[in-house]
Amino acid sequence: MFYHDKQLQYTVRVDTPSPVFAKMLQQAIGGVEGEIRVALQYLFQSFGARGPAKYRDMLMETGTEELGHIQMLATAVAMNLEGSPAFLKEEMAKADPLLAATLGGMEPRQFLSAGMSALAADANGVPFNGSHVYASGNIAADMYSNVAAEATGRVLACRLFEMTDDPGMKDMLRFLIARDTMHQQQWLAVIEELGGHTGTLPIPNSFDQSQELTEVSYDFFATGIDGVQPPQGRWTSGTSLDGKGEFRTRINVPMGEEPKLAPPISIGYAETQQMGESDTETVIRPQ
Amino acid sequence: MFYHDKQLQYTVRVDTPSPVFAKMLQQAIGGVEGEIRVALQYLFQSFGARGPAKYRDMLMETGTEELGHIQMLATAVAMNLEGSPAFLKEEMAKADPLLAATLGGMEPRQFLSAGMSALAADANGVPFNGSHVYASGNIAADMYSNVAAEATGRVLACRLFEMTDDPGMKDMLRFLIARDTMHQQQWLAVIEELGGHTGTLPIPNSFDQSQELTEVSYDFFATGIDGVQPPQGRWTSGTSLDGKGEFRTRINVPMGEEPKLAPPISIGYAETQQMGESDTETVIRPQ
């Protein structure tokens, strides 16, 4: 169950409002690297957690923190929009190009749909999409999904940091970037606690590996045509990271046949010309 | 540039067609854990790769392999649907419940829209969505996105493996599961090659860390109300994984103020009752 108080987790201050920056901040709210995604991802992982309660609890702790980050960023958007409609109004008297410049930099729906506030959408106004809430029920898979979210999230925050000179916004981002630092650590620490690569790989480690075609389990398949040199690296030789195999490079050649599907059946309503033999190249004769 | 031949990378054989399994296989084609996603993800990372060419090349090698996995799975779907419409036809003469049973287990669009073939969609018929193609331009972030994709992908393949007793399908999945094993290794091997945790964290490692609020960079924030004990783990004490800090637990209390937004301006068309003071709790008096 959840509770709130009235303050923000960290100060949000905007010295010089910028509708352009308000648009960019949307990516950190409703974008695939954004806070709605991580909040719901950690909470859904927690709600569905089976196994040791400590991970369920940790996910709840941090998912709850992320809810406060949505609030901070939504507040930052609203503050960056202050003054902008007045500016727009003034621009209305002028020629189109300048207005276009300003509007081009704005997210029009922050004004038209939200009255100078944030939306549950990304920097292009694409609505938040719940399919990015990864919660697989496998803790190692989930931890890597979380690391990926926090890694792309911190990259985004650093890029936003470059896009503003506003001291208040820079201060807020310093806080959020630091939290992303911790959260990257946090999910990787679970991997370490579970035994690192040898303890967790391959994910899921509960599948009996003798069931897979181990013949190709540690092979780097090169798909280049003749003359393309496959790149060498840690993944092409030496012991595999899970300690269970040896890496090698292998030229990819078909191990399977040419696929042959049955001819269409009548109730599928293909064209009649498709109805004959399917595995020959006889020229079709139109009726 | 791309080429093809006529065979499959690995044999696809269906001994007993199952429309129910054909539906489930769609998740591995167009789902968030599926092959369209990884194929496009690795290819887009390759197309946009800046920095050492070897990673660009490796991504191209494996992205191309994944295209062949889409083909294998689409072939498997078509083969699992063979015989099913005929069965449906026969069921038409009977009462609804049995037909419902069969149709309920089918993806109706595999018949209605695709004429007994695969769709670029997931097991619920939700179309593939390009926002899952993560390609951030930061190689460590991308590698973890790839590990997450292959971890959830292998979990999916193992679950599919349990959902079928068909020897052909089990054989195909043995191959795909093994390839997922390798691909998990492959992306983590890049992380190791880049120096592991100390060489890559925090991601991006090119941001001057003195700019972030290091005061909170290695703190686990506990968001439980009084009486909720925060969980302990590798992330609550000891040196951080990047070797740059010490983990500690900290009770989350507001470091910011109560947010106060300016009142609405006239052209935003709030209700007139919203137009007064915004930071007091005076009771509204309707006009």
Next chain:
Amino acid sequence: MFYHDKQLQYTVRVDTPSPVFAKMLQQAIGGVEGEIRVALQYLFQSFGARGPAKYRDMLMETGTEELGHIQMLATAVAMNLEGSPAFLKEEMAKADPLLAATLGGMEPRQFLSAGMSALAADANGVPFNGSHVYASGNIAADMYSNVAAEATGRVLACRLFEMTDDPGMKDMLRFLIARDTMHQQQWLAVIEELGGHTGTLPIPNSFDQSQELTEVSYDFFATGIDGVQPPQGRWTSGTSLDGKGEFRTRINVPMGEEPKLAPPISIGYAETQQMGESDTETVIRPQ
């Protein structure tokens, strides 16, 4: 900022797990009438609230409550799925139709993607879509959006109530239905506090109504062709609800002209046959 504890707002108990009901419950989690939507809607309205702080605060109170409803329902989904995969396994040995029956009633991704847990999606697996988070910046518009959400939400909950005989699930729904009762009241109480119809209509009431074409502001336009009798009701005669006009019925006839667009210009690359006059019906002569 947000906090949590470890308990649920209300007991969630499942006496007889039902994967069919687990699928249906998804509509109340990630559907357009669901809890993710109302939680985010009330929180975004609060985050962007301008004007009297009391409404901002009330929205925060209830948005926070709704977060706990997501948790309750996600827990209910996980509990309803318990036992079902074992059942599935057992069914694997049998003929397809029965398995199809069970799987047809399941949301396959609750198993394939989430490992027996809830998804941020609706009963058909369509992901939650952030465009349903209505927060317009006009409090009356927002209150009616909230009433609409709680009205469709309570209708959904009542229908779910009919779909289960499980005492635990019925008990949980009794709680949620009661909360929807209150929340419908709550948003309508704000309308009353703002002066009811005369105090709030037309929304936005801050637009100078003399600017609109008042000639048609209280007219019911009948669009039936000759012989279709327009329906009579409170909206066809008598004083309007805002007390500012008189309702009347009016046959809809064009007040505008036939639209005539300019011909295509060269860089738009229409077909050459479209390039001539646009307002005549000369027969096209192919080149």
Next chain:
Amino acid sequence: MFYHDKQLQYTVRVDTPSPVFAKMLQQAIGGVEGEIRVALQYLFQSFGARGPAKYRDMLMETGTEELGHIQMLATAVAMNLEGSPAFLKEEMAKADPLLAATLGGMEPRQFLSAGMSALAADANGVPFNGSHVYASGNIAADMYSNVAAEATGRVLACRLFEMTDDPGMKDMLRFLIARDTMHQQQWLAVIEELGGHTGTLPIPNSFDQSQELTEVSYDFFATGIDGVQPPQGRWTSGTSLDGKGEFRTRINVPMGEEPKLAPPISIGYAETQQMGESDTETVIRPQ
């Protein structure tokens, strides 16, 4: 069944074409507050209407009118784009920034995909999404969904009114704003005809209210932590709007237990470390 003539419902005239305004108008066509949505919403409510025919008929009347609004706005978009590609062409010879200004204000697909015409999308080019077509089968829920649509729709139209100085566009909006005035009235008039709050609440009023947990049906739950004062209003004391209860404020404390899910089962392929006890906090020991 539907018919048409060649004229517009109301004059559409553009004195000074503006591609910036053409982009904004898209929100009123394909946005969540737009005309495709209300047209389809009223028509689907009519198509599925059960109960008194008069409401079915009224919905058909107005749904049909809204189709003509889509036409008016699409015409307005096309007219606002006239001249703009020529302007673009001229700008091509100049430096990027000015072109960027113009293009930034444009919806690129109005040119690239539609050849200077309107799209079935919103101001950001996000396609119209049919999930916003609310038609619940409960007339009171539907009427409030319609009020919400017309309230946000009129707010949008008023904001658009401010964004243009073009006399033709202002004239068109005066008409559309007036129609929104009527349509807000119309749906609320149905509520009044059905008996107002006491006749319709709680929605659905056909659910036996003794089945809900009436103990919490009129309680405002305060979710603030200690020290947060819950806001007072019409919803915290006095008789409820439906006349069936008394409002009161109640501090939200858990009425439920800590959720405990069963451990993962084998075919779900969690990590092996998750397979043990699920309700204790024993530290995990990696293999």
Next chain:
Amino acid sequence: MFYHDKQLQYTVRVDTPSPVFAKMLQQAIGGVEGEIRVALQYLFQSFGARGPAKYRDMLMETGTEELGHIQMLATAVAMNLEGSPAFLKEEMAKADPLLAATLGGMEPRQFLSAGMSALAADANGVPFNGSHVYASGNIAADMYSNVAAEATGRVLACRLFEMTDDPGMKDMLRFLIARDTMHQQQWLAVIEELGGHTGTLPIPNSFDQSQELTEVSYDFFATGIDGVQPPQGRWTSGTSLDGKGEFRTRINVPMGEEPKLAPPISIGYAETQQMGESDTETVIRPQ
């Protein structure tokens, strides 16, 4: 502007209601081959039509007809659902599998969200998506988009025809299939009127063809690796359909170079290991 009457364009009668068929019919309403799509597509093409008015008018005529088809199908869905919830209720007393069978064949939201009516969605409940409304501003491109819509639409209707034995439903489909026959003709008749292949190809025919790389304008590129025989057909030899070239087969070999992108710049926040040379394969040395 649009009008309506109270009748359907053609009789809709359901002799034996089938919730399974009600689900399938959704594909013809809100699916990519469905009636919402063609109605909006023809209307948007008409609203944006530039050039000869006759095509604009014809599109309006048929777009208006299609609105009536949405109505017919939505009515058919509602009729097919009659009796089904009662049946469900009865099933509630029984074991899960049978209920699952029925529910598996149902679209749960037709009951949960719509109260036994149609949705603006496809057979899987995926909402109608406005991006399928193709209206390019080039009449030949639009006519082919329309032929494609009517061809897939008639295929769908024929498949639905096989999925029912209900005399009423078969009668309705006979009508809709016949209308699709005409509409395929209608759009192809425009192509013929515009001069057929020689008059319309390549589309757009207004682009100066000497500007394209005519060297490859009529070449079939074979992308198979060595040993894969390219298929022969009308497209590999003989005069091209537009009479302007000769078809030939050509092995696809790169005409371009290996792409080399500039190294990442600092504010893009790649990993530091990516910052060096981008066009060499030097092994990366972690810090």
Next chain:
Amino acid sequence: MFYHDKQLQYTVRVDTPSPVFAKMLQQAIGGVEGEIRVALQYLFQSFGARGPAKYRDMLMETGTEELGHIQMLATAVAMNLEGSPAFLKEEMAKADPLLAATLGGMEPRQFLSAGMSALAADANGVPFNGSHVYASGNIAADMYSNVAAEATGRVLACRLFEMTDDPGMKDMLRFLIARDTMHQQQWLAVIEELGGHTGTLPIPNSFDQSQELTEVSYDFFATGIDGVQPPQGRWTSGTSLDGKGEFRTRINVPMGEEPKLAPPISIGYAETQQMGESDTETVIRPQ
């Protein structure tokens, strides 16, 4: 199975990078007229091909070619973004309007999410949507879907050609436009090979046409109200294109009745006022 080499199919060169053009190019990558769509569409048609192998093989040949077009365009996007972030940085020191101008012309996610690279999305950042991958199982329907894709695709490429003066970009587009010329021919050549209109229409030609209501199979239905003159053309008189009927114009009048649905049943939870008779217009009496 697929292979690659390191070069591009055709040279991609950018003389003067333009972030504005980089945004526009996205439409040709992830838009509905773009290369991801055609690549997947042809490949899925090939993967599911039943009937003569030659078409399956041809689709594979060209689908593979299109993969290389995605690569070319993604490379073009990355090259057009070079220099732009540096420019942005410099602009940071200046006033908002100029920065807004530049940013307005940019796709913000090309920087924020992708680090100066392409996305799997359209020019507005709307993600690629797999529902545009049309593969119906009927070859004639598929060929027309392909013609539509290549026709809108070539129109798009021509418009892009006008939007740039960059010699490198123009050269690349000359190649892509020429390939679209061929691909339009290629799919229409299949239609010709199958016998043209008489051999393929109506699609599907395998449905027994005596089953459809041939009474209306070649009728142009005029839906205008009295006084609206239906447009004349090839489709209103003369022999139909398939040679099987005569075109005629017919005024659209209802052939069906007024639809009457059963009243709502109890478990659907309509309002009680809806529960009575459904086919009369008795005024509702609130409780």
